[in-house]
Amino acid sequence: MSTEPTTSDGDAALTPAELARARGLGYGLLSDLLSFGITESTRAAAAEVSDGLRAALEGRDPDELAADHEHAFGWVAPPYAGAYLAADRASGGDVEAGLRACFDAAGFTPDTRREGVEHLSVTLRFVAFLCGAEADARVDGEAAIAARLEAMIADALGRALAWTPVWSEAVRRAGRPFSLALVDELEGLMLSHHAALRATAASPPAPPLALPPLGLDLEDESVSLRDVAELLASPARCGAVLSRADIQRLGRAARLPRGFGDRAQIVTNLLRASGRFDQAEDILESLDSELARQADALSRPAVAHLTAPWRDRMAETRALLAEARERVRSLARE
Amino acid sequence: MTTLPQTDSFLRRLLSIGRPRAQAAADPVAAARMSSDGTARREVVEQPVFADVDVLPEALTEVRHPDGRMSRYPPPERWDDWVEWDAKAWPKKVARRYTLVPTICFNCESACGLLAYVDKETYEIRRFEGNPAHPGSRGRNCAKGPATHNQVYDPERILYPLKRVGARGEGKWKRVSWEEVVEELGAKMRESRERRLDGIVYHVGRPGEDHYANRAIKAWGVDGHNSHTNICSAAARAGYFMWSAGDRPSPDYADAEAILLLSAHLESGHYFNPHAQRILESKKKGGRLIVLDPRLSNTAARADCWLPTWPGTEATVLLAIANHLIQNDLYDKAFVERWVNWAQTLESIPEWAEDPDVKKLAKEPKTFETFDRFLKTLYRDFTFEKAAEEAQVPVARLQEAAEIIARAGSRLAAHTWRSATMGNRGGWQVARSLFFLNVLTGSVGAEGGTALNSWNKFVPAAFTNPPSFDAWNELHLPHEWPFAFYEMSFLLPHFLKEGRGDIDVYFTRVYNPMWINPDGFMWLDALRDEDKIKCHVALTPTWNESAWFADYVLPMGHSGERHDVMSQETHEGRWIGFRQPVRRVAMQRNGVEVEKTYEANPGEVWEEAELWVDLSWAMDPDGSLGIRKHFESPVDPTRPITQDEYWGWMFDNAVPGLKETAEAEGLTPLAYMRKYGAYELPKAPRRPFAQPLGLDFEPAIDTQKRVLNADGDVIGVLIDGEAVTGFGTPSRKLEMWSPTLHAWGWKEQEYAVPWPLESHVGPRQIDRAAGQMLLLPTFRLPTLIHTRSANAKWLYEISHKNPVWMHPSDASRLGVDTGDTIRVETEIGWFVDRVWVTEGIKPGVIAMSHHLGRWRLKEQGGIGAGMSNLAELDESGEDKKLRIVHGARAWESTDPDTSRIWWEDVGVHQNLTHAVHPDPLSGAHCWHQKAVSVRKAKADERHGDVYVDTNRSMAVYREWHALSRSAVDHSPDGTRRPLWLKRPLKPKRAAYDLPEKPFGR
Known part of the structure; x- marks a missing residue:
């Protein structure tokens, strides 16, 4: 049986x-908010159930909110599992297969007309579906079924929580009020639920997250700037999320052009420009600082138990950046 | 650090409100909608769908450009069958299979290459990208090229031919078939043609093609060509032409050491992309960019030397630079001695010179040394100090510009198109003064210099060439402007109002005269008048203000929906580009038979190339008018020519080297052009004027050393003892003093030689102390397309409003800040717009982009709701007022993006308040306006409001008309216009005779 939450206002549990x-x-609501953004009906519901969301919605017109939503979840950090867990940042591989297997096992048919299977909103809709079934089971006194459903929920949440902390930090860095409130609410619900489930015997612990190898050796002479950029653009390989907004910020701070293209391309452009303008060492140092900041944010108590593999990988990447910096330095000396 | 939210509270509240549901995605707009009167079905464009395929994508080819940039393209050998991931399906990996069909962009006159990605199964167009095989654009495009996709899938586009059913302008239409259109219009045109030779008018904006429509007009035997040149480039053309008989420059930017731009053209869309990339090449190699512009334009922002000159002072500045070269013996004397009509100029001194010291030189021996002294005397007063004071720029910066130009020598690439030439009365002398610098530096046709456009452009001949017509359209080239370059098109409503004539069939072709011309309310009256314009046919891809007042609205294709051949002087080299209906070509590649292009285009959108064939045939079904023969199939004269036959003949027979190049790839010339979409011709001589004539007979030589043939015709000129081609001028040299201007009554010094003319908005004409300002409308945001952007959502999202640029000192004087509304009063009315306070504009000058402020009169129908204002027209006699009901709004359509329109301000239609200013000589509309007063708007003056008194319109027209010098009074030989002056379509010699009863005499 789940641990019941304590009440903050003295009402009965x-x-x-x-x-x-x-x-x-x-x-369900959070899935809709993540997928559709603010609509007439989700706006009313969101404002009613969450003080944080209400504050973020107050005085803002739908266009602004749509832009905020698109910026955070379309531009800065699209919530697709494969983008964070797959080495090539693409979906359609093992991550999707794993999710499909979960859905199939529960008899859940995802509606992918709007978002793909790996989109977080689909997982949230799946968990909503399972929670509804659990509620029905509990009303019917079917404890065994409820326990089986809890295990499925724990599995689904575990899969999502493997990557959502790094994703939600990227959203937070973008600093848009509505998306910030949304990830706060979402993370709060998922973490408290997951914690409650972990405390029950019915839910086996999730296997530790295994990120793909970092896969870059600076000793290899064939390694190009593009290879370094590909590494830095892949959260699964470098441990960090360098969103478009992050890259822009780094470039702007160094007054370096980033150009256009996918993230790997603009990181390539940034690195190339740093070389052209004799700022390679500076930009590598900025990247290192960025990774340090991200690792620090991921070590907060609420998520620290979930983010160790990411932080470890970031440490490896930082070592590689230090090595690269040293090489740049010695080249400059030559 | 982020804290966890009050989860418990969140869950409790959820329980209390029950399950919220997301708003259901809006259903797509129904496939058919009723028009405003409910009589006709209004089809909508469905958004494209693409087929999945189970094939892996191909690798792209990486290309390094001359300026160091790199791009990646599909290799041409895979264009027939190209597979790539669908970017919109990301992060899923979904492969799509395309056939890539090249075409030519139709969104400005650069004719850049596009490559359409057409789905091999659904024939939908995924996107348009650059064509790497195109010599002009080299695979790159500006924003307008890819936005062609928006235009194709614009949910508001016109898909079927429409015919008016209510009163003109009422907005009631019925759908008709193309067969009905061709039959009805063919009959009207035949009836007109049998009665008169000036009753059919084809009024074109930017042609976007090089010969096809003009050939059709010639075949009809009417003087029917009317263009927008007089609101675009007439003054620049006149300035260049009077020097060289070439009417536009072709700078070799890539190899230039100094680039001198009178701005507004480059960033405004004329050759924006091909020229910009070559200017960057030059800059990368150390070339220096000088820009004259009172506004910190995109071009000025990239300049090494920006001269924010007061409008109307440009000629003085250019002559100060010329004077620097002359006084310091820094000019190319050998070039000038060889190619300028200096002896003729010295001879002419008594006719025009005002300065006694110059006059004295007339008595000196006619040697080049005398000419050198003549130059030094004539221009000695054009000091940097004088120019700096007049133009209100620092002396040091002028000096810097002059030194850059002097150092560059013959590597001076210079250009002007709109801007100063089209802004000011006498702007043609600005172009003339600019080209003077090319002449002095010997950069005419030099490497890194400035050529003439015909040297870098190639127009192939068609399978028949209709004869010249024997007619002169008085509404186009009236006797008052014998030097007009070209038709006085923007005065058409004024001429009609004066009773100069009427029109039987008036085609507006991708042209919106009521909106784009000055004094638009005069056009409103003209278009409504069914006695003056008896039948108005709007050939247009999209709704516009003028089409609303048409009798037929005929949907014409965009760049991927039509055939044309086009060439432009983008650089030192010659090429032709082939525009194609890409879906038709894709279908044909798959073996699908397509007879007419409208079968392949969305709805029944057609192309002019086929329409002209059918219409001409319908006009002359039995061949008795001599028209039909020019549209008969060369294979089977009993049927009309097909597009394959037309272009096949041209590519087989009229493009040097194409046949051989195609054969080397095992292709026919037509197949080669269909595959690559462009062809670069073999290099021609840089300086065709210096080419020996290579005569096999002994020619006669006249006193001007011109070479004559046996018939006495001038065919060249003797230079250093050799018979060479020379220029197309009467003297066959570059004419510093123009005997033609002299003979036609323009004898004074300020017309005779490069010299500044007093602009109507020059520093002395604007009383700033009394609150007057100069309104500068001669620029456009580079992502827009004259009147054709309002169907391109991406372009409108980038730029959609045209606030008034105002210097902080002026804003402070008027007590306004960015975002405040102001009322700008012109000579004929006023408008209200918001202010943008910026140091990027000269004090005393206000500027407004001229391609925004579109409007429609009904909520449903007309221009898309996201790109136009809903307006009310309030007319009380000659007083006309446009009031904006509301700005842009989101709307539901098949395209989900239309529900995401986030902007409301779509600009203000300033052109309505512009009085017409026909330049007395070139006929150009001088765009700059005197802002009689500028003040903060009052409470009842709303953003977008426009008021005009058309009585004032006619009064201002008459003031300017009085400045013209009529051929009736000045023609030396009884003709209407000097014979050697260019016209887009020249009539027979007999048509040049002045009429017996000229209008107004």
């Missing part, structure tokens, strides 16, 4: 069935 129902509704 929710029953397990109510709690499951409420969580289902919560995941």
Whole structure:
């Protein structure tokens, strides 16, 4: 049985069935917010259920909110699992296969007309579906079924929480009020739920996250700037998320052009420009600082237990950046 | 650090409100909608769908450009069958299979190459990218090229031929078939043609092609060509032509050491992309860029030396630079001695010189040494100090510009198109003064210098060449402007109002005269008048203000939906580009038979190339008018020529080297052009004027050392004892003093030689102390297309409003800040717009981009709701007022983007308030306006409001008309116009005779 949350306002605790129902509704709402952004109906619901969301919505017109949504979830950090977990940042591989297997096992048919299977909103919709079923099971007194559903929920949440902390930090760095409030609410719900499930025997612990290898050796003479950029653009390989906004910020701070293209391309441009303007060492140092900041943000207590593999990988990447910096320095001396 | 939210509270509240549901995605707009009167079905464009394929993508080819940049393209050998990931499906990997069809952009006159990615199964167009095989654009495009996709899939585009059913301008239409259109219009045109030779008018904006329509007009035997040249480039053309008989420059930017631009043309779209990339090449190699512009334009922002000159002072500045070269013996004396009509100029001194010291030189021996002294005397007062004071720029910066030009020598690439030439009365002398610098530096046709456009452009001949017509259209080239370059098109409504004539069939072709011309309300009256314009046919891809007042609205294709051949002087070299209907070509590659292009285009969107064939045939079905023979198939004269036959003949027979190049690839010339979309011709001589005539007979030589044939015709000139081609001028030399201007009554010094003319908005004409300002409208945001952007969502998202640029000192004087509304009063009315306070504009000058402020009169119908204002027209006799009901709004359509329109301000239609200013000589509309007063708007004066008194319109027209010098009074030989002056379509010699009863005499 789940650990019931404590109440902050002195009301009676929710029953397990109510709690499951409420969580289902919560995941559903958050899935809609993540996928559609603010619409007439989600706006009213979001403002009613969350002080944080209400504050972020206050006085803002729909166009602004749509732009905020698109900026955070379309431009800065699209919430696709493969973009964070696959070495090539693409979806359609093992990550998607794993999710499909989960959905199939639960008899859930994802609606992918708007978003692909790996989009976080689809996982949230799946968890909402499971929570609804759990609530029904608890109302019907079907404890065994409820426990099986809890295990499935724990699995789905575990898969999502493997990467959402790094994603949500990228969204936070973008600093848009609505998206910030949304990831706060989302992370709060997922973490508290996951923590409650971890405390029950019915939910086996998730296997540790195995990131693909870093896969870059600076000793290799064939390594190009593009290879370094590909590494830095791949969260799974470098441990960090360098969003477009992050890259822009780094470039702007160094007054270097980034050009256009996908993230790997603009990182390539940035590195190339840093060489052209004798700022290679500076930009490598900025990248190192950025990784240090991200590692620090991921070590906060709420997520520290989930983010160790990311932080470890960032440490490896930082060592590689230090090596690169040293090479630049010695080249400059020559 | 982020804290966890109050999860419990969140969950409890959720339970209390129940399950929220996301708003359902809006259903797509129904496939058919009713028009405003409910009589006709209005089809909408469906958004494209693409087929999945189970094939892996190909690798791209990397190309390094001359300026060091790199791009990647599909290799041409894979264009027939190209597979790549669908970017919109990211992060999923979905492969799509395309056939890549080259075409030519139609969104400005640069004719850049595009490559259409056409789905091999659905024939939908995924996108347009650059064509790497195109010699002019070399695979690169500006924003306008890829935005062609928006235009193709614009949900508001016109898909079927429409015919008016209510009163003209009421907005009621019915759908008709192309067969009905061809039959009805063919009959009207035949009826007109049998009665008169000036009743059919084809009024074109930017032609976007090189000969096809003109050939059709010639075949009809009418003087029917009317163009927008007089609001675009007439003054520049006149200035260049009077020097050289070439009417536009072709700078060799890539190899230039100094680039001198009278700005507004480059960033405004004329040759923007091909020229910009070559200017960058020059800069990368150390070339220096000098820009004259009172506005910190995109071009000026990249300049090494920016001269923000007061409008109307440019000629003085250019002559100060010329004077620097002359006084310091820094000019190319050998070139000038060889190629300038200096002896003729010295002879002419008594006719025009005002300065006694110059007059004295008339008595000196006619040697080049005397000419050198003549130059030094004539221009000695054009000091940097004088120019700096007049133009209000620092002396040191003028000096710097002059030194850059002196150092560059013959590597001076210079250009002007709109801007100063088209802004000011006498702007043609600005172009003349600019080309004077090319002449002095010997950079005419030099490497890194400035050629003439015909040397770098190639127009192939068609399979028949219709004869010249024996007619003169008084509405186009009236006797008052014998030097007009060319038709006085912007005065058409004024001429009609004066009773100079009427029009039987008036085609506006991708042209919106009511919106783009000055004094638009005069056009409104003209277009409504069914006695003056009896039938108005709007050939247009999209709705516009003028089409609303048409009798037929005929949907014409965009760049990927039509055939044309086009060439432009983009650089030192010659090429032709082939525009193609890409879906038709894709279908044909798959073996699908297509007879007419409208079968392959969306809806029944057609192309002019086929329409002209069918219409001409319908006009002369039995061949009795001599028209049909020019549209008969060369293979089977009993049927009309097909597009394959037309272009096939041309590429087989009229393009040097193409046949051999195609054969080397095992292709026919037509197949080669269909595959690559462009062809670069073998190099021609840089300086065709210096080419020996290579005569096999002993020619006669006249006193001017001109070479004559046996018939006494001038065929060349003797230079250093050799018979060479020379220039197309009467003297066959570059004419510093123009005997033609002299003979036609322009005898004074300020017309006779390069000299400044007093502009109507020069420093002495604007009383700044009284609050007057200069309104500069001669620029456009580079991502827009004259009147054709309002169907390109990407372009409108980038730029959609045209606030008034105002210097902080003026803003402070008027007590306004960015975003405040102001009322700008012109000679004939006023408008209200918002202010943008910026140091990027000269104090005393206000500037407004001239391609925004589109409007429609009905909520449903007309221009797209996201790109236009809904307006009310309030007319009380000659007083006309346009009031904006609301600005842009999002709307539901098949394109989800239309519901995401986030902007409201789509600009202000300033041209309505512009009085017409026909230059007395070139006929150009001098765009700059005197802002009689500028003040903060009052509460009842809303953004976008426009008021005009058309009585004032006619009064100002008459003031300028009085400045003209009529051929009736000045023609030396009883003709209407000097015979050697260019016209887009020249009539027979007999048509040049002045009429017996000239209008107004």
